[in-house]
Amino acid sequence: MTVSAHEATSQTKSMGEQAREYFAFDDQRDYDDVGRGLIAELPDGGRITDRDGRVVWDLAELRQSVKSDAPDTVHPSLWRQSQLITVGGLFEVVPGIYQVRNHDIANVTFVETADSVVLIDAGQGIRNSEVARDLYFAHRPRKPIAAIIYTHTHGDHFGGALAFASREDVATGKVAVIAPGLDFDRLALGENVLAGNVMARRAQYFFGELLPTGERGFVSCGIGTAITPAAIGYIAPTDLITETGTRRTFGGITFEFQYTPDTEAPEEMHIWIPEYRALTCAENANHSLHNIQTLRGARTRDASKFAHYLDEALERYGDEAEVHFGPHTWPVWGNAHVREFLESQRDAYKYIYDQALRLANHGYRPIEIAERITFPESLDKAWWNRGYHGTLSHDLKAVFHKELGWFNGNPATLYPHPEKVSAPRYVEAMGGAAAVIDLARTACGDGDYRWAVQLLDHVVTAEPDNAEAKNLQADAYEQLGYQAEGPQWRNAFLTAALELREGARRDVPTAAAGLDMVMGMPIDLLFDYAAIRLNGPAAVEHSARFALNITDLDGPHSFQVRNGVLHYWPKELATPDATITLDHQGLVAIVFQPSTFDKLLASDQITVDGDVEKLRSVLRLFDEFDPQFNIVTPID
Structure with a gap:
């Protein structure tokens, strides 16, 4: 399958050169931290197969594809993040806390107590989590698992739970399952099942599931390596946390919970482990800007609450924390570094929220807001605030949506014709398909791929068999993909080019919820x-x-x-x-x-x-x- 038939254009190369000049690529701190504490690499080079021999994970292929210097077809910042995110294996965070990373899209964290192990998040795929379990126990004492803690309601954090405990273990009280909120089941399963078909199809675009690995295709998910096609399961929680300061103790180790609802997930919580001076703010703090509105589709989040709860975590634990570890990316060590990280992330989300509403109150619409706001340089150049998952552009629009709804305030957008009706009229008004294609070809020549895509969308919608329009739009999408720093944008643009050139792939299953989750x-x-x-x-x-x-x-x-x-x-x-x-x-x-x-x-x-x-x-x-x-x- 050929996804990208073209080289980067001169305009795309120029954008990459500007990025190389702007960012501090000589900052090696993340490269030092990402490999710190490595105990063992993933078995078989990171290649995981299910019981039928189907490959459900291949970290080795991805690592190989991002070894060299950044090519012109990948944004240099994204290339850097992709190199970092492909370092996988079993790591010691601090003595007593261990993580298996990049065996799956999310990490699994093992916290050792005097007589047991407590798991923080269980990964997404059952088979992937079995590999994480076996790797951990091959190098650490084989103590019984006393509890599984879900930090929030997303499937990549609970889907692998059946690798660590059976439903009978949980039903008999042998293993506790701790989670935030009173309605965890409904929120966790509702999101992944009720809208599961459309979300899974959109996820194929934004997580690059249909793209081949390589410099003209998939290079990473930004906060994780890739989505696994392994089976996903579910075990319902037995112990629900609804108040900050609630504690649970296992084998002499204390787990204090900070309840943080309506942040990165409808139900989420931070965890402080005082004996290890270790903090996780779940997905409210990552080596990436996060989504306020996911492109795959989910409930819009509250950027102000990201900021509020990160600030509260700093007030409660910031003076003592010596390490921050998360369910994605790699840890941050040293109190000063932890504080710098959390303060910067806090300020980034507060800036997004405040500035989006400031301009909304001036009457600006979502697209106008996204075009007008950039981060101050102190936030913008911090690698952990770059848009490897959410982007500043679509997060600003999401704040408008969260606070003001889908309607942008312009009555012209209140009752428009659907695209299949309006597109032929636009094409006719612009002088016919040939004239629109000529305009789009000129835009491509000028490097204005955004305008080319918008023009050609009318032709492709009005005349879906117009091969010239589809191929030219694919070329424009391809360059937008090469230019995108955010991997979800890159993957969407390159997958759009794939669909235009080859049609929708009927032979690739989506990662929609299966029977194990519906049960x-x-x-x-x-x-x-x-x-x-x-x-x-x-x-x-x-x-x-x-x-x-x-x-x-x-x-x-x-x-x-x-x-x-x-x-x-x-x-x-x-x-x-x-x-x-x-x-x-x-x-x-x-x-x-x-x-x-x-x-x-x-x-x-x-x-x-x-x-x-x-x-x-x-x-x-x-x-x-x-x-x-x-x-x-x-x-x-």
């Missing part, structure tokens, strides 16, 4: 997932009520389809059309994949007392989502 959903959330898959217009003429006897869960349970809407209730129905008897796994199976119903019915895994045809008719109303829908070319 962890509370029943009401499971039915929320069912409800968003119900084709409302097709369901309007159907009315049905069902009682559920879930044999391995307490009841009662029931659901109804009426007026194109599915409702679930934890109650009995007086006159259901049918009573369905099945176990929890069977319920998950038919919600996840309704086409399995007849097979489960024939095998007596499901029994139906009543109108089975009415149930079948309802199950036929559930949409099957296309996991590879078009993004830069129109959907039919």
Whole structure:
């Protein structure tokens, strides 16, 4: 597969040269820190396969691709970060705290106590986390795992938990699972399942899952190496933290929690370990600027709360902390360095929030705000504030969205035609497709790739078979990708070029939630997932009520389809059309994949007392989502 057929243009090369002059590339502190405490490298050079022999991780390939000096097709700052982020293995943070890094997109941290190990975050892929577990125990005492702590509600921090404990271990109290907030299950699983199809497809763009590794393709995720296609699981928490200052003690080691909701995740917390003078601010502090609004899609975050809780962490722990370690990137050592790091990150998020709202109050719109604001040099040149995950541009727009909503205030944008209607009209108004292509070709020649992409978007939407427009837009996207410092922007632009040249890839699965994750959903959330898959217009003429006897869960349970809407209730129905008897796994199976119903019915895994045809008719109303829908070319 050829993704990038062209060299960097003179304009792109010039941008790279300006970056080399601007940034302090002679600052080697991160290069010293990233390898500090290395005990053992990842086995097999960082190549991980699942039980079927499928490669789910290949750090060696990525490390090899970023060994040389920065090429013209990668922003020099991103190249530097990609070199740093590919250093993987088992590391000693301080005696008693160990991390396995870059075996997965997120780190796994092992905290040793007198008689046990406490895990902070569990990684994303079960298979990847098994490798982390085995590497740690190959070099450290084999103590039992007493607890798994999830710092927040994102799948790359809980998805590997089944590598470290079974659901039975947790149910019997052998292993505690500690997490922030009262609604962790709903927030963790809801985000990854209810909008899972669209988020997984968009993630393919922004995390470069479809790109080949190399200087004209994928070089890193910025705060991690890559997304793993390994299976993801879930174990529900048993111990929920909702107040700052709450403590738990294991084997003489204290874990004090700072509750930080509505920051990088809806539920998140920092952890202070006084015996080790060690602090983690979870994903609220990284060697990168973070997202206020993720490009893959998630709830918009609150930049002011990032700043507030980092400031609170400095007040509570800043005088004592000798190391800061995180679930991404590498630690920071020494009290002065820890304070410098946290203060700089705090100020970056406060600056974003304050300046976005300052200009909004002047009447500026999101795009105008993003074009007008730059960081002061003291923040801008700090490597840990560079846009390797979030970018200043889209974070400023996200503050506007968080505080003022999607509408930018201009009535012209309140009720526009959809693109498939407006695009042909724009093309006609500009003199036809050939004229627009000529304008775009001139823009490309001038190095104005942003304008070329905007012009050509109208042609590609109006005439999706126009090969000349698609190829020229792919060329413009390619140069934007080469110029991007943020890897998510780079990956999106290069993947857009790929889709324009080759079409949407139907042969590559997305990382949407699987059965292991859906099994962890509370029943009401499971039915929320069912409800968003119900084709409302097709369901309007159907009315049905069902009682559920879930044999391995307490009841009662029931659901109804009426007026194109599915409702679930934890109650009995007086006159259901049918009573369905099945176990929890069977319920998950038919919600996840309704086409399995007849097979489960024939095998007596499901029994139906009543109108089975009415149930079948309802199950036929559930949409099957296309996991590879078009993004830069129109959907039919």
